[in-house]
Amino acid sequence: MDEFTLIERLIAPHAGRRDDVLLGIGDDGALVRPPPGEDLLVVADTIVEAVHFPHELPPSDVGYRALAVNLSDIAAMGGTPRWATLALTMPVSHPEWLRAFMAGFGAAGAAHRVQLVGGDTTRGPLTVTVQLIGSVPAGQALVRHGARPGDRVWVSGTLGDAAAGLPVAAAAAGSPPSGPASFLRERFARPTPRVALGRALRGLATSCIDVSDGLVADLGHIARRSHCDIVVAAASLPLSDALRAVHDDGAARELALTGGDDYELCFTVPPAAEASLRARLAELGEHATCIGEVQEGSGQVVVLDARGDPVIPVRGGYRHF
């Protein structure tokens, strides 16, 4: 199958359709009409087999995940996702593989009304780069640098699930996992981008980031760029029942602090805006937990244990200073 046939038969049917796309796949580039009065958000993430996901992950999950991690970046900026391009490098062109990949990509796109407008397919080791363009009313984007001392730190959903799910996803195919293992695997394979929550945080959150590298690492970006410290209470971290079922408390909290790939939103809100935050969460049916606060400082992230002592999270638990 040549590239044009492949695009026409296997890729284009999963592209989606938006009214603001004047010219999609098939010209030198796409032509789109941006919404008047909005700024644009531009994000791009690459996932490489054996680096960002295990070889065992089914193509439909690879496709879903490739778009979901970019949707999460748009969510973290409070935006509405619109147009994507896909640069797909594959070792060989298996129509069945690509059909499944695109079904997953298309499912993530359909859930958020994203249209795939272009891209490129090339031969090589499996590498998926997605660029996604979104929009946000002018001046209302959520950023990393706005946290202020006194703000409290919140996180959506639960943490540590994806890190616990990775080994399940990487296990050789056999009988599919069930119970907690199945839940954790899905959290890795098909993360939920918190797009509606991100939009709801406009005007409330002073900073926001998505948890991709791990909570402590990602809070470090907010702390450094906002020129303040962030103090997190390990006891307050939201843990899923599934995570608690397969790990003891120390290991679970360590995964919540340092495991990546959860794609939850972590954000700071001034106490005066907390009532509004709670109202918006209730309206959306979303859940978020207060896990710490912003303090004067020089960009450090400090984790406190249940007794209020600072700890360093290490594999399998904490290390005290």
Added chain:
Amino acid sequence: MDEFTLIERLIAPHAGRRDDVLLGIGDDGALVRPPPGEDLLVVADTIVEAVHFPHELPPSDVGYRALAVNLSDIAAMGGTPRWATLALTMPVSHPEWLRAFMAGFGAAGAAHRVQLVGGDTTRGPLTVTVQLIGSVPAGQALVRHGARPGDRVWVSGTLGDAAAGLPVAAAAAGSPPSGPASFLRERFARPTPRVALGRALRGLATSCIDVSDGLVADLGHIARRSHCDIVVAAASLPLSDALRAVHDDGAARELALTGGDDYELCFTVPPAAEASLRARLAELGEHATCIGEVQEGSGQVVVLDARGDPVIPVRGGYRHF
């Protein structure tokens, strides 16, 4: 060097600077302000080592070329390039390699006032994906589907040079090439995106494409999407002195017809607009040659030899039907 240091020290200094970028590299994504009343063009191209460029190509040329091929797509749509993202997959992180790569990328960007606003660096076989966003006044984009019978077919610059230059670029490093070989190598390594010409063709050209796969293949896209035939006179193809110096006439014309990578613009213009075209070319100091015409038909490209007989270009010359 970790990814953040690498981005800060080696990538960001070559990013460029535009006033319409509100937030560049360093947040979850970039925040940019689109020009009111303009549509956006979105293009993405991947180049893979040993597939699209030889291992011997110096990193500065790889960087230049990665952006230039995307600038050419924006040019082919009549747009003004604005914001780029770069997804760079490298086998190992050699600071010297990356510094040279970014110097080349930055040079192509500076020439067209493009700002690099984000992207991703990952580990793996050398693969470079650039996405570029440009803009065009609403409704004025050049497309592939507007050619009409009676229009004449034009091409900018000269053809076949890059295909002749590829083996020079692929030759093991030694004494640098000189004379015609040097010129042809540059045409492959550092193609010139015809951005100003593309803009000047707005309102004149009924269709436009850039020559990346080879003239016949690329004209085929216009012919099929415009539902007409295109007839090209092989004798009229513009050939450089350098190409003529290293290849006989048959081989040179075959490279001009089927060699890719020239990144010249190929476009159709109604006869009534030719005076305006010539005036705009003179104003810009750009050169274009009329090489054929659009006829009623079903999407074929026909090449005629000097006697007016249809031929099929083959390696080393033509084959008659």
